[in-house]
Each structure stands twice: as structure tokens, then as C-alpha cells.
Amino acid sequence: MSLRDAAIAVNRFGIGARPGELDAAAANPRRWLLEQLEGPFETPPQFKGMASLTEHQDAYYRYYLVPRAERIERKGDGIHATHYRELMFREIAARINVAATTPYPFRERLVRFWYNHFVVPVSKQPVFHSVAPYEREVIRPNITGKFRDFLVAVEQSPCMIIFLDNNVSYGPNSEYGKKNAVGLNENLGREILELHTLGVEGGYTQEDVIELAKGITGWSVGHPTRSGSVSGAFHFYEDRHEPGPKRLLGKTYEGGGVTEGLEMLADIARHPSTATFVSSKLVQYFTTDTPDPDDVKRIADVFRQSDGDLMEVTRAVVELPSAWEAYGSKLRQPWDFVAAVMRATGDTVYNDDVKPLGTFDLNTYDRSNKAWCFYAENQDRLPKGEELTAFIGKMSPAEREGWEIFVAFRDVAVMGQRPYYAPGPQGWYDKAENWGGPDTIMKRVEWAIGKAQHYADRIDPVALARATVEPLMSKEAQAELKAAPSVADGLSILLSSPAFQRR
Amino acid sequence: MNISRRTTLRGLAGSALIADVAPGLALAKAYTDKRFVFVFLRGGMDGLTAVPAYGDPEFYRARGALADDAPGTDSKFAMLKLDGLFALNPDLKKMHAMYGEGELAVLHSLASPYRERSHFDAQDVMENGTTGKAEKTGWLNRALAELPADTRATRKETAMVIGALTPYVMRGPESYSSWSPPTAPSASRDLMDRIARAYRPDPLLSDSLEKARTAADMAAGGDMSGMGSDRGVNNQTFIRMMGVAGEFLRADAGARIATIDYGGWDSHAEQNNRVDVATTRFAGRFPELYIGLDEGMAKLKESLGPAAWAETVVLVVTEFGRTVRMNGTKGTDHGTGGAAFLAGGRVRGGQIIADWRGLKEADLYEGRDLYPTRDHRSVFKTVLAQHLGVAEGPLEDRIFPESRGATQLSGLLKA
Numbered sequence: 001m002s003l004r005d006a007a008i009a010v011n012r013f014g015i016g017a018r019p020g021e022l023d024a025a026a027a028n029p030r031r032w033l034l035e036q037l038e039g040p041f042e043t044p045p046q047f048k049g050m051a052s053l054t055e056h057q058d059a060y061y062r063y064y065l066v067p068r069a070e071r072i073e074r075k076g077d078g079i080h081a082t083h084y085r086e087l088m089f090r091e092i093a094a095r096i097n098v099a100a101t102t103p104y105p106f107r108e109r110l111v112r113f114w115y116n117h118f119v120v121p122v123s124k125q126p127v128f129h130s131v132a133p134y135e136r137e138v139i140r141p142n143i144t145g146k147f148r149d150f151l152v153a154v155e156q157s158p159c160m161i162i163f164l165d166n167n168v169s170y171g172p173n174s175e176y177g178k179k180n181a182v183g184l185n186e187n188l189g190r191e192i193l194e195l196h197t198l199g200v201e202g203g204y205t206q207e208d209v210i211e212l213a214k215g216i217t218g219w220s221v222g223h224p225t226r227s228g229s230v231s232g233a234f235h236f237y238e239d240r241h242e243p244g245p246k247r248l249l250g251k252t253y254e255g256g257g258v259t260e261g262l263e264m265l266a267d268i269a270r271h272p273s274t275a276t277f278v279s280s281k282l283v284q285y286f287t288t289d290t291p292d293p294d295d296v297k298r299i300a301d302v303f304r305q306s307d308g309d310l311m312e313v314t315r316a317v318v319e320l321p322s323a324w325e326a327y328g329s330k331l332r333q334p335w336d337f338v339a340a341v342m343r344a345t346g347d348t349v350y351n352d353d354v355k356p357l358g359t360f361d362l363n364t365y366d367r368s369n370k371a372w373c374f375y376a377e378n379q380d381r382l383p384k385g386e387e388l389t390a391f392i393g394k395m396s397p398a399e400r401e402g403w404e405i406f407v408a409f410r411d412v413a414v415m416g417q418r419p420y421y422a423p424g425p426q427g428w429y430d431k432a433e434n435w436g437g438p439d440t441i442m443k444r445v446e447w448a449i450g451k452a453q454h455y456a457d458r459i460d461p462v463a464l465a466r467a468t469v470e471p472l473m474s475k476e477a478q479a480e481l482k483a484a485p486s487v488a489d490g491l492s493i494l495l496s497s498p499a500f501q502r503r
Numbered sequence: 504m505n506i507s508r509r510t511t512l513r514g515l516a517g518s519a520l521i522a523d524v525a526p527g528l529a530l531a532k533a534y535t536d537k538r539f540v541f542v543f544l545r546g547g548m549d550g551l552t553a554v555p556a557y558g559d560p561e562f563y564r565a566r567g568a569l570a571d572d573a574p575g576t577d578s579k580f581a582m583l584k585l586d587g588l589f590a591l592n593p594d595l596k597k598m599h600a601m602y603g604e605g606e607l608a609v610l611h612s613l614a615s616p617y618r619e620r621s622h623f624d625a626q627d628v629m630e631n632g633t634t635g636k637a638e639k640t641g642w643l644n645r646a647l648a649e650l651p652a653d654t655r656a657t658r659k660e661t662a663m664v665i666g667a668l669t670p671y672v673m674r675g676p677e678s679y680s681s682w683s684p685p686t687a688p689s690a691s692r693d694l695m696d697r698i699a700r701a702y703r704p705d706p707l708l709s710d711s712l713e714k715a716r717t718a719a720d721m722a723a724g725g726d727m728s729g730m731g732s733d734r735g736v737n738n739q740t741f742i743r744m745m746g747v748a749g750e751f752l753r754a755d756a757g758a759r760i761a762t763i764d765y766g767g768w769d770s771h772a773e774q775n776n777r778v779d780v781a782t783t784r785f786a787g788r789f790p791e792l793y794i795g796l797d798e799g800m801a802k803l804k805e806s807l808g809p810a811a812w813a814e815t816v817v818l819v820v821t822e823f824g825r826t827v828r829m830n831g832t833k834g835t836d837h838g839t840g841g842a843a844f845l846a847g848g849r850v851r852g853g854q855i856i857a858d859w860r861g862l863k864e865a866d867l868y869e870g871r872d873l874y875p876t877r878d879h880r881s882v883f884k885t886v887l888a889q890h891l892g893v894a895e896g897p898l899e900d901r902i903f904p905e906s907r908g909a910t911q912l913s914g915l916l917k918a
Contacts, residue, residue: 416668424623436707439681442715477701489694496698498705
């Protein structure tokens with residue numbers, strides 16, 4: 001096996017080399033990748049102690065059950081917003097640390113892919129706090145399982161249900177619907193077909209959207225005031241479910257109850273268009289921006305023959321010959337670029353020791369804790385240059401933690417990819433043209449130059465190149481690296497080089 | 504920044520464009536001098552806070568604590584009278600002066616064809632220029648392809664995105680450049696040259712870096728000091744970006760179209776919490792936004808200079824207006840009809856364009872929102888056709904399909 005194949009495994013399928021990783025992958029690059037997926041699922045240590053989606057959702061409901069005047073008197077208004085913000089920043093910092101240190105970088109890339117496929121962005125208040133837990137609990141454990149099970153876990157997640165309004169979708173002829181004169185919201189039904197399974201050209205009609213939406217009426221979230229439900233967890237409200245038969249994609253469903261929707265999802269998961277749609281996205285994600293239709297067909301066949309076994313499907317993608325050719329067509333998204341630099345340099349946010357944050361309890365969350373988010377709220381007032389260095393030097397450990405969390409978030413955001421803030425239910429775009437605009441490229445270069453100053457006292461650029469991307473660097477970039485007049489300049493050239501930007 | 508015609512020509516001398524430049528400049532004075540700045544206030548600016556209809560008999564009752572002091576009152580927070588029905592927000596003092604000088608027109612009760620109340624969908628529909636979410640390119644990007652040939656031939660880049668993210672309205676296959684304030688001290692030219700050489704084998708990165716460097720040079724050459732007051736809030740970024748937009752657009756061979764996003768307008772709570780800036784440096788979260796808008800408009804005018812300002816149209820829009828009545832948290836919720844501003848030397852200012860239905864509950868949209876009486880696209884079409892010289896055919900077929908009902912306005916721009 002060539003060093004080049006190892007570099008492809010580490011950079012195209014992984015996040016980028018940590019020191020030593022290139023050598024570890026060199027013996028058998030394909031094997032190195034697949035072994036990362038074979039062990040049992042474990043939550044990365046950085047996420048230990050973080051509250052669950054259900055706990056967050058329950059806490060949110062309970063917060064708003066307290067009359068407003070009382071809320072304000074006790075803690076001041078807006079404390080929920082303060083809390084979720086701290087929560088998000090800590091989750092993001094922990095996720096960066098996972099990416100920067102994980103021995104399973106391929107798994108991490110798949111988590112990014114599937115989160116983006118089934119994306120819930122931070123977009124409306126009732127899901128602010130549950131987006132990161134959603135990725136941890138609903139996406140992470142399912143990336144090598146059956147697509148059908150994955151789909152059900154996603155569509156029954158309170159996070160997705162609230163994001164796409166299924167909690168306010170009622171069967172117009174259901175008991176609840178008739179009594180309250182309310183009806184269907186087809187948002188989730190539509191996005192399941194358009195974005196999660198068949199794809200927009202997958203051969204469904206507006207009628208199918210409506211029928212699927214009817215089939216999942218009543219799929220909602222338990223609430224503290226609803227007896228028999230677990231607050232914050234999935235709950236099926238029988239009295240909101242549209243009665244009568246539904247006809248989806250040529251098949252009639254008339255069982256009623258929660259099973260009706262489950263049967264629909266099982267059939268949609270098996271639909272040939274789903275295999276093609278999902279496969280084309282996967283192939284595009286890991287090979288080139290314009291995937292070869294034969295490659296897509298090959299993966300879609302595996303998807304169909306294995307009944308959507310994502311381990312089999314992923315293995316087939318790794319084994320695509322084209323995945324090991326035509327290197328460099330993909331541009332790393334900002335998140336991955338930052339993670340690649342952190343892996344290469346051994347950097348982490350706050351020494352990989354970001355503390356978890358529990359759920360929001362009105363009585364215990366202390367507003368004075370928000371010192372850390374002062375930086376986020378006062379970006380324009382922060383000192384600059386040497387004053388900034390002095391400012392950082394005077395921070396307490398808690399302030400320093402807050403500072404590093406804020407900076408990690410800002411660095412990715414400034415390149416155009418605020419973590420968890422995808423532009424909509426279609427997720428982030430996945431082509432070089434979407435990420436390679438003049439300003440974002442300049443921001444990457446500026447960031448790399450800033451980082452290079454930071455590392456210049458301890459990292460040798462030529463040695464670092466050898467340990468990471470040298471087999472993938474152009475002659476021009478290698479020449480510039482060798483000719484660099486200083487360590488900082490050499491690191492700047494290496495970290496901003498196309499080999500670091502692309503995969 | 505001083506880019507004279509001569510230095511521009513010299514700057515372009517090495518490029519293949521040089522052959523086109525000379526005849527293009529010789530033509531001058533056609534559409535090639537026209538500038539357009541598109542400002543998007545994200546979050547949904549409250550149209551009745553920006554442009555209160557103080558003369559409507561229902562106004563004070565409907566607005567309650569959200570109403571500012573009546574025009575003419577001896578108060579720092581008195582509305583600024585436009586006519587017997589409308590006034591401007593007390594913080595839009597410079598824009599009020601522009602109105603008086605005939606350089607600002609006010610539009611009211613506008614909405615996109617979208618009638619739900621999601622920020623994101625509303626923005627998407629407004630920016631893709633259609634009636635639904637399917638179209639993935641922005642109308643301004645599609646319009647770039649239809650600009651008169653001279654406009655594009657005489658410059659390297661016709662359109663600039665001011666900001667790190669390309670707004671939907673500019674997304675698409677047509678070329679544009681972008682710029683946002685640098686986050687790090689700028690690197691030495693020598694280092695940037697080295698990085699650029701390392702980029703050479705990569706056409707996309709190489710091209711992007713070159714465009715960004717050109718943009719950074721232009722921005723750095725401008726007067727970036729003394730950017731407004733030192734209140735240190737986010738509106739300073741907007742003001743700065745408006746100044747930079749002016750720098751980009753002023754030059755003879757500079758860009759002609761710029762987009763700028765200005766976020767934070769989602770005023771669900773404490774919308775009109777005013778503080779006197781004479782006694783504190785912070786006027787209140789939402790008042791600061793208006794101050795930023797006001798100073799940003801003035802900054803753009805100053806930065807463009809009189810000659811370029813005379814050829815400019817600035818359009819300020821937001822995705823929707825907000826509920827007429829105050830909600831339980833002293834703010835307003837997502838609504839429908841809203842306000843917009845049109846400014847610049849090419850605008851026939853001093854007028855208000857509004858088919859006003861009134862604020863009685865029966866006259867509101869779904870009993871809660873300002874009733875939309877005009878489609879934004881009628882304004883977009885007016886600017887593209889009458890200001891930038893886009894022909895009717897592509898305007899109706901490709902840029903704004905299915906928009907026949909949204910007819911162009913006459914008398915909005917100077918002849």
C-alpha cells in the first residue's frame with residue numbers, strides 16, 4: 001500500500017491526520033477505515049455528563065409552565081435563552097474536541113453526514129436546546145445500523161417533530177381535530193419524502209405528502225400536563241390521529257394507530273428511490289462533487305440488496321475504486337478544516353476539558369454563570385492585538401474556559417458555517433462551489449495564519465507536512481513550504497495549502 | 504480610497520480584460536454607472552416602528568406602549584413627521600433629512616407572495632423571487648446575467664457580497680466577489696504572495712483568493728478609521744460594511760451591485776425599550792438597530808461621494824412586518840405587511856408609496872397583521888428595469904416568473 005492511499009484514507013474518509021495516524025493507516029488503509037466502524041457504539045468521553053434530549057425537553061416545558069411574572073421575579077426574563085446558549089457552546093466545544101482527538105475519525109465523518117441528511121438546525125426556540133442532544137442520541141448510535149430503524153428514530157425524535165411542526169399536525173377528522181377545528185400540517189410528511197428518503201425527484205405527489213402526513217398525525221411529544229405521557233419523549237396521541245384508510249405510493253394503509261406510520265416509514269425506507277437518493281448523497285460526500293452514475297448505482301444496489309444495511313453500504317463506498325482516485329475534488333467544509341488543523345497540531349479547546357452542562361432547572365441555573373458568554377455578546381468591544389493577549393492572560397480558569405469555547409465557535413462561524421445553524425431542512429450544501437467563495441477562502445487563510453503564529457514556537461512545518469498531507473501536496477506548495485522564510489510563514493503556507501483545504 | 508481611472512487601467516493592464524475596458528469606459532454614462540445596494544434586514548423589522556402611521560385614527564390605541572411620542576412633541580423620542588399620516592422612527596434622523604432632500608422614498612404595506620410566518624421560508628421566497636421554495640438561485644444572481652453587456656464588460660466583478668455568507672438572493676451560477684471585515688491582523692504581502700503561489704495549481708482556490716485579495720486591498724485603501732461612535736454594539740459592523748460597500752462601488756471599474764445583511768430585527772420582546780444616549784452609551788437593543796441603519800445609510804452616501812451617489816439606488820427590505828398590536832412581552836410577533844426604504848440620488852424621494860388599508864381590526868390581515876397591498880417584486884422589477892437596464896423579457900420570464908400581477912411602479916425613480 002502506498003503512502004498516498006494512507007493519506008487518502010486519513011484525509012478523504014477521516015478528518016485529517018493526527019501525528020502517527022498516517023503510519024497507522026499505511027499497512028491497510030481500507031481495513032483501517034472499516035475497523036473504526038466495527039466495534040460497539042460508545043458515546044465519546046467528551047459527552048459524558050451531558051443531559052439527554054428528553055431531560056432538556058421536559059425542563060423546557062416545565063420552565064414555561066411557571067407563570068411569566070413568577071419566572072421574572074425569580075431569575076429574570078430570558079434565562080432560558082442564556083441557558084441554551086451556554087449549553088450550545090459547550091456542546092459545540094465538546095464536539096470539536098471529539099473531532100480533534102477521536103481514534104475513530106471515519107465514524108465522526110459519518111455522523112456529520114447523517115446529521116446533515118436528517119438535519120435539525122438551531123432555528124426555532126423549542127428546539128434550541130435539543131439539537132445537540134439529538135445528534136448525540138439519535139444520529140450517532142444509528143450510522144451503521146439499518147436505514148429503516150434510523151428513519152424511525154429520527155421521525156419519532158421530539159427534536160424533528162417540533163422542528164417540522166408535526167406536534168401541531170392534527171387529523172382533521174380525529175376527535176381532537178373536530179373538537180378544535182384544526183387540521184393537518186404537512187411539513188414533516190413533505191420533508192420525509194423530499195429530504196429524508198425518496199428525494200425531490202423520487203416519484204411522489206402532493207397527494208402522497210398529505211397521506212403520509214395523515215399517517216403520522218398524533219406523533220408528538222409528551223408533556224408534563226398530559227397524563228400517561230413521558231414529558232419530553234415521543235408520545236403518540238391517539239385522539240389526534242386521522243381515522244380511515246390512507247393511500248401512499250400506491251399502497252393502502254388502514255391499521256390505524258402508531259403502527260400505521262411505522263409501516264409507511266418501513267415501506268418508504270425500502271423504496272428504490274430512497275436507495276438511489278441516499279447513495280448519491282453518500283458517494284458525493286466521500287468521492288467527488290459530481291459522482292459517477294455507475295458508482296451511485298453500485299452503492300444503491302448494495303443498499304437495496306442489504307435492505308438498507310448502512311454498514312454494508314458504507315463498506316461498499318470505501319471499496320469504490322473511484323474513491324481512491326481523482327483526489328482533491330472535495331473542499332473541506334469549514335468545520336472539517338478547523339478539525340483537521342486541530343488534529344494535525346494536537347490542539348483542543350480548553351485542554352479537552354470542557355465541562356458538561358446539565359438541564360435547565362429554574363431554581364438552580366445561576367444567571368451569574370453567564371460570564372463566559374460575555375465575550376460572545378461583546379465581540380466588537382474586545383481588546384485587540386497585544387491588549388488582547390494581556391486580557392486573556394488575566395482570565396480566571398472559568399473565564400478562560402468560556403473564552404476558548406467562544407473562540408472555537410467563532411472561528412468556524414466566520415468561515416460561514418456556524419455549527420448547528422444549517423441554512424434549512426435541506427442541510428449544508430456539499431459542493432466546493434458552495435464553500436470556496438472569495439471571502440470564506442480569505443477567512444480560512446487568515447485563520448491559518450493566526451494559528452501558525454500560535455504554534456510557531458513548537459511545531460516544525462516540514463515535519464508536520466510529512467506527518468499529514470505531504471503525499472497530497474502539489475509541487476508548487478511543497479516548494480513554497482521549503483522556501484518559507486520563517487517557521488510561522490511555513491506553517492501558514494502548510495495549514496492554508498490546498499492539500500489542507502481539500503480531500 | 505482613490506482609484507482614478509488611470510490607475511485602474513494600469514491595474515488591469517495585465518489582464519485579458521484590457522481590450523474591453525477602453526471602449527467600455529468611452530461609452531460611459533449609460534447603465535454602466537448605475538449602482539445598486541440591496542440591504543436585507545433579517546428577522547422582520549416592525550414596519551410600524553420604523554414608519555409609524557401616527558395619523559391613523561387607530562394608531563395609538565393599537566400600538567399602546569409601543570408608540571413613540573407624537574411628531575412635534577418636545578421630546579427626544581418624538582416621531583419624525585413625513586406627512587399627515589406617516590412619520591419615521593425617532594432614531595432615523597439622517598434618513599429623515601434624506602427624505603426632506605428628496606433622496607429617500609418610503610414604501611409601506613409590502614409583502615412577498617409568502618403568507619406564512621416563518622423567517623426562513625419568508626426570506627427564501629423573497630430572495631429567490633418566486634412564489635415557492637423550489638427555486639435554488641437568487642433573483643439578483645439571475646439578474647446579473649441579464650445586465651447590459653457594457654456593465655459587465657467594463658469591470659472585473661459586477662457584484663459584491665459584503666459579508667462572509669452569500670445571501671440567497673445572490674446565490675447562483677453568475678460570478679460575484681465577497682468581502683467581510685478581516686478577523687486577524689492582515690498578513691504581510693510577501694506571505695500572501697507565497698500562499699497565492701502555493702494555490703496556483705488549484706483554480707477554484709486560486710481564483711477565490713485573488714478576488715478576496717483585490718477586495719481586501721480596496722477596503723484597506725479606504726478610510727476605515729473613525730467608523731461612527733464608540734458604542735461598541737453590533738450595529739457598528741453594519742455601518743462599517745455600508746462604508747466599505749461605498750468604496751467598492753465608487754470606483755469607475757468597481758463593482759456596481761452590493762448586498763449587505765443586517766440581522767437582529769426579530770423584536771418579540773422589549774421592542775421599544777429606549778434609553779437616552781446622552782446619558783448612557785447604549786440606546787436599547789432595538790433603538791441601536793435603527794441608529795445603525797440610519798448611520799449606515801449616511802455612511803454609504805458619504806463613502807460613495809456625490810458623483811456615485813447620484814447614480815445609486817439603495818433598497819432596504821425585510822422578510823415580513825410584524826403584528827400590529829403589542830404582544831405579552833412588550834414586543835411584536837411575526838406578521839405580514841411591512842415597510843421598505845428606497846434611497847439614493849436616482850430615487851424620486853420625498854414620497855410615500857402605500858395603499859393604506861388602515862389599522863382597524865377588520866382591515867388587518869387575519870385580524871392581526873398589516874394588510875399587504877403590494878408585492879415586493881414590483882419594487883425589485885422597477886429597480887432592475889428602470890435603473891439597471893434589464894429588459895422586460897428576461898425580467899418576466901427568468902428573473903421573476905409568474906409575477907405579472909406585480910407591476911412596475913412609475914415615478915419612483917428619476918428619469
